[in-house]
Amino acid sequence: MTSEPRHGSGALPPITAHHLAELVQAGDRGASDALENNPPPHSALLSQTELTLLARVIEIFGAIRQEAAVALNALHAEIAGRRELFTQERYEGRVRSIEASMRALLNRHGGELEQRVYDALKAKREYEYFNYAHRRTADPKVDKWQFIMLFLVVPLALESLLNGNFFAEASEFGLVGGAATAVIISALNISLGFLVGMWPARYCQHVRASHLFWALPIYAGMIALIIWFNLAVGHYREMLIASPDSRSLQVLPRVLESPFAITELKSAALVLIGCIVAFAAAVKGYSAFGSYPGHGAAYKRWRQRWSAVEEERRRLDVTLLPELEAIRSGIGGFTEDCARELARLQSSKAAAEQARALYAARLAQLRSAKDAALMQYREANLRVRTDMPPAYFSQSLNVAEIDQPTELPEYGAVRALIDDYERQLANMPPLVEMKLRERLALVRGLDLAGEVERLKTRAAEAGRDAFEQDEAARKQANAEFAAMQR
Numbered sequence: 001m002t003s004e005p006r007h008g009s010g011a012l013p014p015i016t017a018h019h020l021a022e023l024v025q026a027g028d029r030g031a032s033d034a035l036e037n038n039p040p041p042h043s044a045l046l047s048q049t050e051l052t053l054l055a056r057v058i059e060i061f062g063a064i065r066q067e068a069a070v071a072l073n074a075l076h077a078e079i080a081g082r083r084e085l086f087t088q089e090r091y092e093g094r095v096r097s098i099e100a101s102m103r104a105l106l107n108r109h110g111g112e113l114e115q116r117v118y119d120a121l122k123a124k125r126e127y128e129y130f131n132y133a134h135r136r137t138a139d140p141k142v143d144k145w146q147f148i149m150l151f152l153v154v155p156l157a158l159e160s161l162l163n164g165n166f167f168a169e170a171s172e173f174g175l176v177g178g179a180a181t182a183v184i185i186s187a188l189n190i191s192l193g194f195l196v197g198m199w200p201a202r203y204c205q206h207v208r209a210s211h212l213f214w215a216l217p218i219y220a221g222m223i224a225l226i227i228w229f230n231l232a233v234g235h236y237r238e239m240l241i242a243s244p245d246s247r248s249l250q251v252l253p254r255v256l257e258s259p260f261a262i263t264e265l266k267s268a269a270l271v272l273i274g275c276i277v278a279f280a281a282a283v284k285g286y287s288a289f290g291s292y293p294g295h296g297a298a299y300k301r302w303r304q305r306w307s308a309v310e311e312e313r314r315r316l317d318v319t320l321l322p323e324l325e326a327i328r329s330g331i332g333g334f335t336e337d338c339a340r341e342l343a344r345l346q347s348s349k350a351a352a353e354q355a356r357a358l359y360a361a362r363l364a365q366l367r368s369a370k371d372a373a374l375m376q377y378r379e380a381n382l383r384v385r386t387d388m389p390p391a392y393f394s395q396s397l398n399v400a401e402i403d404q405p406t407e408l409p410e411y412g413a414v415r416a417l418i419d420d421y422e423r424q425l426a427n428m429p430p431l432v433e434m435k436l437r438e439r440l441a442l443v444r445g446l447d448l449a450g451e452v453e454r455l456k457t458r459a460a461e462a463g464r465d466a467f468e469q470d471e472a473a474r475k476q477a478n479a480e481f482a483a484m485q486r
Contacts, residue, residue, distance in 0.1 A: 034384030117463025140290030193278030197285030
């Protein structure tokens, strides 16, 4: 913001003849001096009152002069500070900063792509090692979770619908009670079947035979649990038909005593449907995440890392080029910056003119007040005195600084600085273009699309080189460990 003169803010009160006359008591002193006919007619020197008035005037003039000098010096310092910041070196630094920002952006995105390539190659190496160690010859089929949920919900709905019809005959709440019971039974069947296929069934074919010691018993036990659970469901339905007040806890002794003693066809169908649904859920659990433990996770990790590489490459095409263009667009604007600074200088020039005009107005006030106060003193003196007045009473009291004021040197310095700064701003854009021609041509002519393509190529090669170096170091460490004497 441009500094504004503060003379009108109350630092000095307005100067009036009444104020100045009261300050030195011009009328009273003029009359009292006249009682003794002072100053004498032959005197060429000012009276004591006139000297006091002159001293007061010079004192007020000094305050006005100091106030104007302070305002103009502050304005001069502000313009000089802005000029020091607004230099050709500033624009050279801006161009270098823009170029460095573009290079830094390319390097940062290149580093991210390089890391993703390295991670993808590492995940692929781990996946290939997993295939070798576990004797896998084909990629696993990994289903999406949405498909898995759909596959499980459909059997749940179908079995719940069928079981609900079967239990509706045995429930005292009719179809609603049968449906609630059927949903619980269906959910347990599907959960048990899915768990069997996902956990022990897959470990039964593990390359390490040690897994069979725990997986095979659990596998057989869970199959028996599913069969036993569905038999219990069939017995429970028959108990409800025979006695609606029967409790589910009463099923256990009956199943243990005669598990296959189911007489009704619908109850047997209920058992069969439950076993079929559990089997279907087990098949899906077996294949949902790959039919071999850990195979699907290793494959999915590799595919995700490779997808991240492709995604990063696409992101560079979509976002990096506009970002680089946005940075490069800030390289110009020399003419606009100079125009804005010239507009600020006009405000500074107006502030300097205002300070000068206020100084001149204050001097005019002081000059009028001086003449009026002196006139009041001499008129009072002439009314009372009986002798002739001194000859200088017919002349005005002249103070060169006030009656013949000169231009403020501070104002001249400010105007000279403004004029010189304006010339500099007018000449700066072509000078900047001339000085930075080669660097500007380099940045403006930079093939950003080509740079992005070269960046992707370099990042892919760097990631591959880093991975190969790590592989070589790992193999060297393994060879040295194998060669150690034990």
